[in-house]
Amino acid sequence: MTAETKTETAQATGSCCAPTGSCHDGAADVRIGGVTTVYQVTGMTCGHCEGAVVGELSELPGVTSVKAVAASGQVTVVSDAPLDETAVREAVDEAGYELVGQA
Incomplete structure (x- = not known):
């Protein structure tokens, strides 16, 4: 996945992260x-x-x-x-x- 594709995916999902929508390293969600x-x-x-x-x-x-x-x-x-x-x-x-x- 290119950086451009990652940016488009993040914008499409409303998240600053990859398609998973998770910004952390496995810690439990609040x-x-x-x-x-x-x-x-x-x-x-x-x-x-x-x-x-x-x-x-x-x-x-x-x-x-x-x-x-x-x-x-x-x-x-x-x-x-x-x-x-x-x-x-x-x-x-x-x-x-x-x-x-x-x-």
């Missing part, structure tokens, strides 16, 4: 709306820990995004509606960690 809740989780020490927590929480119905940060112990969950804290606690427990509560 979602407008929904509920964002930050939880405090103890026991996470590394990327593997973060992945385990993200994996379990991502399976909860209505969850659209999860980000865990081991260094702070904070887990940010975006969902379509408020989540049942018992379900969140069970998911974190299943991953092998402890939910302290909302941060």
Whole structure:
């Protein structure tokens, strides 16, 4: 694809990007709306820990995004509606960690 073709495609789609319309490197799209809740989780020490927590929480119905940060112990969950804290606690427990509560 030539530079000229890329420009024409971008103008045709209304995007500054290639035909995919994505300007970033695979990061999740920002979602407008929904509920964002930050939880405090103890026991996470590394990327593997973060992945385990993200994996379990991502399976909860209505969850659209999860980000865990081991260094702070904070887990940010975006969902379509408020989540049942018992379900969140069970998911974190299943991953092998402890939910302290909302941060």
